[in-house]
Amino acid sequence: MKIEFWFEFASTYSYPAAMRIEALAASRDVQVAWRPFLLGPIFQQQGWNDSPFNIYQAKGRYMWRDMERVCERQDIPLRKPSTFPRNGLLPARVVCAHSEQAWVPGFVRAIYRANFADDADISSPAIVEQCLTALGQDAATILATSQTPTAKDKLKAQTAEAMERGVFGAPSFVVGDELFWGNDRLEDALAWARR
Amino acid sequence: MKIEFWFEFASTYSYPAAMRIEALAASRDVQVAWRPFLLGPIFQQQGWNDSPFNIYQAKGRYMWRDMERVCERQDIPLRKPSTFPRNGLLPARVVCAHSEQAWVPGFVRAIYRANFADDADISSPAIVEQCLTALGQDAATILATSQTPTAKDKLKAQTAEAMERGVFGAPSFVVGDELFWGNDRLEDALAWARR
Numbered sequence: 001m002k003i004e005f006w007f008e009f010a011s012t013y014s015y016p017a018a019m020r021i022e023a024l025a026a027s028r029d030v031q032v033a034w035r036p037f038l039l040g041p042i043f044q045q046q047g048w049n050d051s052p053f054n055i056y057q058a059k060g061r062y063m064w065r066d067m068e069r070v071c072e073r074q075d076i077p078l079r080k081p082s083t084f085p086r087n088g089l090l091p092a093r094v095v096c097a098h099s100e101q102a103w104v105p106g107f108v109r110a111i112y113r114a115n116f117a118d119d120a121d122i123s124s125p126a127i128v129e130q131c132l133t134a135l136g137q138d139a140a141t142i143l144a145t146s147q148t149p150t151a152k153d154k155l156k157a158q159t160a161e162a163m164e165r166g167v168f169g170a171p172s173f174v175v176g177d178e179l180f181w182g183n184d185r186l187e188d189a190l191a192w193a194r195r
Numbered sequence: 196m197k198i199e200f201w202f203e204f205a206s207t208y209s210y211p212a213a214m215r216i217e218a219l220a221a222s223r224d225v226q227v228a229w230r231p232f233l234l235g236p237i238f239q240q241q242g243w244n245d246s247p248f249n250i251y252q253a254k255g256r257y258m259w260r261d262m263e264r265v266c267e268r269q270d271i272p273l274r275k276p277s278t279f280p281r282n283g284l285l286p287a288r289v290v291c292a293h294s295e296q297a298w299v300p301g302f303v304r305a306i307y308r309a310n311f312a313d314d315a316d317i318s319s320p321a322i323v324e325q326c327l328t329a330l331g332q333d334a335a336t337i338l339a340t341s342q343t344p345t346a347k348d349k350l351k352a353q354t355a356e357a358m359e360r361g362v363f364g365a366p367s368f369v370v371g372d373e374l375f376w377g378n379d380r381l382e383d384a385l386a387w388a389r390r
Binding site: 046056058059061062065066069163166167168169179180181184185188 | 241251253254256257260261264358361362363364374375376379380383
């Protein structure tokens with residue numbers, strides 16, 4: 001049984017999902033495929049050149065308050081990033097190029113923590129390096145293999161695949177052809193994987 | 196303890212919320228204030244002249260599938276309305292003009308059932324009349340008092356109040372100044388009301 005976790009490092013509600021998915025899926029014997037993608041091209045198709053939470057201000061105000069409640073309940077820290085949305089291209093390339101590596105789940109959580117708890121610039125190679133080093137990884141080699149033309153194309157292709165499969169926001173969970181959107185649907189998606 | 200239930204008869208996710216809120220709130224000793232409003236003016240402010248589920252097609256496709264799952268779990272029927280969104284102005288005026296009446300919760304459910312289970316035209320006086328009559332009410336009198344200038348202004352004012360208080364979609368639940376958006380947040384809103 002497998003669940004695909006489609007996430008974007010800039011996405012607010014992907015943060016609580018990323019922090020809990022590995023343990024929750026393991027407790028239900030479901031395997032997680034970590035599938036980063038970019039929301040930018042998907043939002044552009046919808047006519048947005050910014051996060052909808054910035055474009056639609058009442059919705060944005062609500063989202064930040066709701067995130068406070070969600071993170072409080074999940075007991076994870078939240079500091080509103082001074083830049084939103086933050087460019088998550090580099091860490092997304094890192095995950096995309098190394099998706100089968102055992103350090104990936106910990107790296108994903110470290111990047112989300114940097115963005116949404118430490119207000120750090122996750123587009124900076126120094127921050128990404130720091131997250132990799134803290135996990136005992138060879139940051140220089142990983143950063144190099146994550147920025148080859150092949151690695152860049154892989155993330156582009158993965159974003160195109162997301163669109164083709166109906167993903168329109170993050171986080172999304174896919175089980176076979178069944179799509180679930182939003183952190184609130186993680187439990188339902190896991191239940192679907194166990195059917 | 197009181198919860199305000201802000202709903203729009205055209206709104207898909209307001210349907211499962213409307214079908215369960217009265218019993219759920221009662222079980223937790225929370226009173227419900229039934230507050231219909233119109234999404235049209237709010238969406239227009241955001242630059243939309245249609246439901247976002249029609250404008251953003253991937254999101255719309257997902258929503259109808261998600262609604263199937265939500266309604267199946269809640270064991271309520273769902274038939275995709277042949278017209279979406281349906282104009283809910285008339286029944287909204289009826290509720291707004293009679294919000295303290297004991298028949299209102301049953302009427303709200305009857306209109307939602309008409310729209311989302313029976314594919315009936317809820318903008319038609321005949322359908323609204325039928326829902327009122329089935330509840331043992333004097334439909335002609337209620338329809339008349341729901342369409343006076345005072346009644347029309349009351350719904351306009353209530354829609355303006357929704358906007359002022361940060362409501363940007365339906366269903367929304369308000370407890371004091373705390374806003375909760377979406378059928379998924381009903382339990383949280385009720386818990387907030389009991390704090």
